[in-house]
Amino acid sequence: MLTHAVMNRSLLIENGTLLSTGGAASLRRGHSVLIEGGVITRVAPRERMGRFSGRRVDAAGKVVIPGLINGHTHFYGAFARGLTGTKPARDFLGVLRNLWWRLDSALTTEDCYYSALVALIDSIRHGATTVIDHHSSPGAVGGSLDAIACAVRETGLRGCLCYEVSDRDGARVMREGLAENVRFIRRCQAENGAGLRALFGLHASFTLSDATLEEAAGLGHDLQTGFHIHAAEAQADQRAARRRSRMGVVQRLRRFGILGRRSIAAHCIHVSRREMDSLAETGTAVAHNPQSNLNNAVGIADVIEMARRGVLVGLGTDGMTADMLEELRVALWAQHLGSGDPSEGFEEVAGALFNGNAEVAGRIFGLRFGGIRAGCAGDVAIFDYDPPTPLAGANALSHVVFGLSQAQVDTTIVGGRVLMEHRRLKLDLDEARVNARARELAGKLWQRI
Ligand SMILES: [Zn+2]
Numbered sequence: 121m122l123t124h125a126v127m128n129r130s131l132l133i134e135n136g137t138l139l140s141t142g143g144a145a146s147l148r149r150g151h152s153v154l155i156e157g158g159v160i161t162r163v164a165p166r167e168r169m170g171r172f173s174g175r176r177v178d179a180a181g182k183v184v185i186p187g188l189i190n191g192h193t194h195f196y197g198a199f200a201r202g203l204t205g206t207k208p209a210r211d212f213l214g215v216l217r218n219l220w221w222r223l224d225s226a227l228t229t230e231d232c233y234y235s236a237l238v239a240l241i242d243s244i245r246h247g248a249t250t251v252i253d254h255h256s257s258p259g260a261v262g263g264s265l266d267a268i269a270c271a272v273r274e275t276g277l278r279g280c281l282c283y284e285v286s287d288r289d290g291a292r293v294m295r296e297g298l299a300e301n302v303r304f305i306r307r308c309q310a311e312n313g314a315g316l317r318a319l320f321g322l323h324a325s326f327t328l329s330d331a332t333l334e335e336a337a338g339l340g341h342d343l344q345t346g347f348h349i350h351a352a353e354a355q356a357d358q359r360a361a362r363r364r365s366r367m368g369v370v371q372r373l374r375r376f377g378i379l380g381r382r383s384i385a386a387h388c389i390h391v392s393r394r395e396m397d398s399l400a401e402t403g404t405a406v407a408h409n410p411q412s413n414l415n416n417a418v419g420i421a422d423v424i425e426m427a428r429r430g431v432l433v434g435l436g437t438d439g440m441t442a443d444m445l446e447e448l449r450v451a452l453w454a455q456h457l458g459s460g461d462p463s464e465g466f467e468e469v470a471g472a473l474f475n476g477n478a479e480v481a482g483r484i485f486g487l488r489f490g491g492i493r494a495g496c497a498g499d500v501a502i503f504d505y506d507p508p509t510p511l512a513g514a515n516a517l518s519h520v521v522f523g524l525s526q527a528q529v530d531t532t533i534v535g536g537r538v539l540m541e542h543r544r545l546k547l548d549l550d551e552a553r554v555n556a557r558a559r560e561l562a563g564k565l566w567q568r569i
Pocket of ligand 1: 192193194256350386438
C-alpha cells in the first residue's frame with residue numbers, strides 16, 4: 121500500500137496497456153506504473169496499486185511502452201529540412217562535400233542551440249526519451265556542446281553529446297574539437313546529472329590522421345570515456361584506411377584503442393566478418409541507421425550477421441527523423457531487401473531498437489532502460505492506440521511495426537517528469553516561437569552556404 125509520502129517527481133501512470141519490449145515482448149492490461157525519484161518502483165494491476173496523492177497520468181485505452189532511444193543522430197540536421205540548390209552528389213563523399221560539410225561549417229552557436237531544440241521537441245513528439253547526438257560545427261566549435269546541452273536541459277530529455285573531431289578543416293579546428301570534447305566530458309563527469317552524458321566524438325577514420333587518432337585516444341582514455349565515430353559508412357572509408365595503414369577501418373580504430381564497451385561505431389556497412397568479430401570481441405556497439413544509408417545509397421548493413429556474431433547492434437536515425445518506429449520499419453524493409461528474404465531480420469532489428477539501444481544507453485547513463493518494471497528508468501511513451509485486431513504478448517512486436525508506428529504519441533515521460541501530455545508540451549518553452557526563430561536562423565544559414 122502506498123502512503124502519501126510523495127517523493128520528488130513521483131508519478132502514477134494509471135490503467136494502461138503495458139507493452140514491455142525488452143527481451144520477449146509482454147503485454148499487461150489495466151496496469152499502473154509508479155515512478156519515484158526518476159525510477160519505476162512498482163508495476164501492478166490498477167486495483168492493487170493502493171492510495172496515491174501525487175501527479176497522475178490516465179493511460180486508460182492507451183498503450184504504454186518504454187521510452188524510445190535514438191542511438192545515433194545529428195541535431196543540426198534539423199536545419200537541412202527544405203534546403204535545396206546544393207550541387208547534386210554522385211556518391212557519398214559528394215553528399216558530404218556538397219551538403220553536410222557546407223552546412224555544418226556555417227553553423228553558429230545559436231544555430232546549434234535552435235537546431236537541437238527543434239530536434240529534441242520532435243523527439244518528445246515521437247516518444248523518444250534518450251538521444252545520442254554526434255555534433256559538428258567547425259566554425260563555432262568552442263561552447264557548441266554547452267549550447268546543445270542547454271537545449272537538452274530545457275526539453276527534459278536524456279542526451280549524450282560529443283563533438284566530431286576531424287582533420288578536414290585543418291589543425292586549428294581539429295585542436296578546438298579535441299578541447300571541446302575534453303571540456304564537455306569533464307563538465308558532465310563533474311555534474312553527474314541524470315540527463316546529460318558525453319562521449320569523445322570523432323568524425324570517421326578517413327578524415328582522421330594517425331596522429332590525431334592517437335591524441336584523441338590518449339585524451340579519451342585519460343578521461344575513461346568511450347568514443348562515438350562513423351565507421352565504414354561507405355567503401356571510401358575502407359579504401360582510405362587501407363591506403364593509409366594497410367588495414368580495414370575497424371582494425372585501424374582498434375589499433376588506436378577507439379573500440380570498446382563504451383564506444384559506438386555508427387553504420388558499419390562495409391565491414392568484413394573478421395571486422396564484425398573485432399567489434400564483438402571489443403564489446404563495441406554498432407548504431408545502424410538504415411534510412412540514412414538508403415538515402416545516401418551507401419548500402420545496407422548486415423545486421424543479421426552482426427547479431428549472429430555477437431555484435432551489440434542498436435538503431436539510430438542519423439538525423440533523418442526523430443521517429444524511432446519509422447526507423448524500425450525501414451530497418452526491417454532494408455533487411456528484407458538486403459537478404460532477398462521477406463521473413464529475415466525481424467528479431468534482429470526489433471532487438472536493435474528495444475534491447476540494443478537499451479544496453480547502449482544503460483552503459484552510458486548507468487541506469488536500466490527498455491523495460492516497464494521496478495528498477496528501470498521512469499521513461500515511457502504512451503500511444504493512442506486502439507488495436508483493430510487482437511493484440512497479445514505474442515504478436516505485440518508486429519503491432520508495434522504495423523500499428524503503433526502509425527499511431528500518435530499522446531504522452532512522453534522522462535524520469536517521471538511529464539514532457540508532453542495529450543500531445544501538448546509541458547515545457548517552459550513556446551514551440552511556435554522556437555520554430556519561428558529556427559526558421560529565421562535556418563534561412564540565414566542557407567544564404568551563407
Ligand atoms: Zn551520423
